[in-house]
Amino acid sequence: MAGETKILVVFYSLYGNTAKLAQSIGTGVTEVPGCTAILRRVPETMPQETLMQLEQSAAYQKAQEEMKDIPIATLEDLQDVDGIIFGSPSHFGNAAAQLKQFIDATVPLWVKGQLVGKVGGVFCTSGSLHGGNEGTLITLLLPLLHHGMIIVGRTYEDYSLANAGTPYGASSTSGPNHDQRPTDQDLAIARSLGKRIATVAKKLKG
């Protein structure tokens, strides 16, 4: 892992909103000299029947088309980086099962302490403002602590969090039809979270 500082941004997204935050986080990472962002999606685990219904939705189809070039994450991806930022839509007030399943499959890494000391952060999108965004972010931080990761959130230094985002991680709300994309302010906070995590990871790497 000598040389460049690598930050993995790994997420699940059905309608593309979480993917938009992921991309801004990645941009923030690359703003730190010597830091590289690696974007990955977690595998889809939805039952075929549900997936077939979703595939009728134009919004779903469009989002999947936009994300098709982002590779699917593997456990090896997690090992080879200095920081990991996990993102998910809020599904019933919690992280999507697809991301949780990916995280639950990290037991072999946990047993060997392979994520200990890596810098970690989280991001989330929800349909409504009070629909579970913060709860999802905080819940998503817990497995990172179990892995011994060093958690980094977003600070209030310029008070931009008064209007968007959270101290726990980047966030946005997508509205009842999942089509209200993250605002410029949401994206700016996501970018600064990526930059902050990359800065800390680079310093720790020494």
Ligand SMILES: Cc1cc2nc3c(=O)[nH]c(=O)nc-3n(C[C@H](O)[C@H](O)[C@H](O)COP(=O)(O)O)c2cc1C
């Ligand atoms: C199965 C499911 C459960 C959801 N549960 C919630 C919820 O509890 N609270 C909420 O505000 N939005 C909820 N939503 C809406 C999504 O969180 C929201 O549209 C999100 O921004 C979608 O992100 P994506 O575009 O990355 O898929 C749910 C959506 C789905 C499909």
